[in-house]
Amino acid sequence: MTFNLILANVEKHISLNESERKFFCSLLKEKKFSKKDLVLSEGQTCRNISFVNSGILRAFFNYDGKESTIMFAMKDWWVTDINCFIKHQPAMLNIVALEKTEVLQLTKENMDKLLHEFPKFEKFFRIIFQNAYIREQLRTIQNLSLPAAERYDNFCTKYERIANMITQKQIASYLGITPEFLSVIRAKKTKS
Amino acid sequence: MTFNLILANVEKHISLNESERKFFCSLLKEKKFSKKDLVLSEGQTCRNISFVNSGILRAFFNYDGKESTIMFAMKDWWVTDINCFIKHQPAMLNIVALEKTEVLQLTKENMDKLLHEFPKFEKFFRIIFQNAYIREQLRTIQNLSLPAAERYDNFCTKYERIANMITQKQIASYLGITPEFLSVIRAKKTKS
DNA sequence: CGTCTATTTGAATGTACTCAAAAGCGGTGG
DNA sequence: CCACCGCTTTTGAGTACATTCAAATAGACG
Numbered sequence: 394m395t396f397n398l399i400l401a402n403v404e405k406h407i408s409l410n411e412s413e414r415k416f417f418c419s420l421l422k423e424k425k426f427s428k429k430d431l432v433l434s435e436g437q438t439c440r441n442i443s444f445v446n447s448g449i450l451r452a453f454f455n456y457d458g459k460e461s462t463i464m465f466a467m468k469d470w471w472v473t474d475i476n477c478f479i480k481h482q483p484a485m486l487n488i489v490a491l492e493k494t495e496v497l498q499l500t501k502e503n504m505d506k507l508l509h510e511f512p513k514f515e516k517f518f519r520i521i522f523q524n525a526y527i528r529e530q531l532r533t534i535q536n537l538s539l540p541a542a543e544r545y546d547n548f549c550t551k552y553e554r555i556a557n558m559i560t561q562k563q564i565a566s567y568l569g570i571t572p573e574f575l576s577v578i579r580a581k582k583t584k585s
Numbered sequence: 586m587t588f589n590l591i592l593a594n595v596e597k598h599i600s601l602n603e604s605e606r607k608f609f610c611s612l613l614k615e616k617k618f619s620k621k622d623l624v625l626s627e628g629q630t631c632r633n634i635s636f637v638n639s640g641i642l643r644a645f646f647n648y649d650g651k652e653s654t655i656m657f658a659m660k661d662w663w664v665t666d667i668n669c670f671i672k673h674q675p676a677m678l679n680i681v682a683l684e685k686t687e688v689l690q691l692t693k694e695n696m697d698k699l700l701h702e703f704p705k706f707e708k709f710f711r712i713i714f715q716n717a718y719i720r721e722q723l724r725t726i727q728n729l730s731l732p733a734a735e736r737y738d739n740f741c742t743k744y745e746r747i748a749n750m751i752t753q754k755q756i757a758s759y760l761g762i763t764p765e766f767l768s769v770i771r772a773k774k775t776k777s
Numbered sequence: 778c779g780t781c782t783a784t785t786t787g788a789a790t791g792t793a794c795t796c797a798a799a800a801g802c803g804g805t806g807g
Numbered sequence: 808c809c810a811c812c813g814c815t816t817t818t819g820a821g822t823a824c825a826t827t828c829a830a831a832t833a834g835a836c837g
Contacts, residue, residue: 766794
């Protein structure tokens with residue numbers, strides 16, 4: 394039951410036989426978080442990449458009190474502080490549960506073991522990182538070229554499901570603006 | 586001679602035998618561009634990922650006249666409009682040569698052929714995209730949390746070599762500010 | 778029910794942009 | 808090799824976008 398979603402996620406991109414499934418699942422550690430629990434906190438070594446089985450996570454950067462949201466991760470998404478995960482460094486990001494959330498975690502060591510044992514998983518992670526790169530390049534394009542109001546519209550369209558589950562404060566921190574200013578943007582939109 | 590740099594780039598991450606080298610190189614197409622030539626123009630299907638053998642490229646997004654630079658690619662870097670390359674869509678980005686530049690290009694079809702024939706290249710592209718993702722996630726963190734003056738400092742530190750080869754206008758478009766404002770930032774810095 | 782946080786609203790401020798003009802610099806052709 | 812042309816950079820004034828701070832209101836949760 395626990396592994397159904399993650400296996401489907403993997404088998405969208407590569408096909409597995411039973412022993413590969415077994416081995417992969419044996420490397421995963423299940424963890425449950427309550428609302429507001431930290432999956433990762435800044436400064437702590439980032440040992441895991443997490444797959445969200447249920448619930449929702451928020452990854453954010455804290456710059457003396459001002460929070461910038463790097464990503465929201467829903468069910469069926471992978472999330473980590475990729476820089477610190479790969480390079481075994483203290484995390485820059487915090488990852489917090491926005492509601493009761495279950496994740497499956499893969500350590501860097503287990504990921505390496507998996508890739509060594511079953512190289513076909515190289516393809517899987519190639520695609521995962523390829524998609525992450527696409528997502529981030531598109532976000533960079535928007536951040537640089539669009540004013541806040543349009544970035545807000547795009548966010549609501551693209552992440553409709555997420556937008557309805559989180560607060561405006563969190564959306565503002567994803568867009569790189571203050572909650573007060575997002576409130577003004579929304580007020581203007583209602584008028585027109 | 587032409588393939589020395591790209592083979593070294595690949596063999597930093599995976600080891601190749603002679604037939605793998607041969608096959609890989611046979612899929613590459615060499616192209617030369619003069620200063621200001623377009624390697625890719627917006628609207629055109631993005632068929633290639635390009636490896637810079639010499640020279641320097643700039644990838645930018647054009648939003649009715651206002652240009653936003655997505656990346657600079659130096660010798661030994663890979664560059665493409667990743668979204669449109671993977672999805673076979675019309676490019677959003679333009680890629681222009683900032684000086685006489687030689688590239689080696691791999692089409693999506695040839696990349697697929699390569700991955701199919703020699704799956705070990707999955708690992709190579711996994712690492713390439715992983716690094717690209719790291720780069721973009723770090724950039725997003727900075728874009729959201731730092732004011733323009735600090736982003737400029739970071740750019741000069743991190744891309745020192747690039748910073749000395751390009752105009753301030755181009756740096757400004759990478760930072761998401763106007764050249765006039767970058768000029769003001771620099772003037773203030775000199776004073777202090 | 779009370780408390781804590783999110784959201785709204787407004788005033789004052791700061792950051793960054795637009796437009797315009799002048800100065801600087803680099804490449805090109807004669 | 809110089810003079811000119813076009814683009815980059817600088818500077819300044821006026822404006823727009825976005826922030827800060829404060830206070831009032833609304834919502835969520837134990």
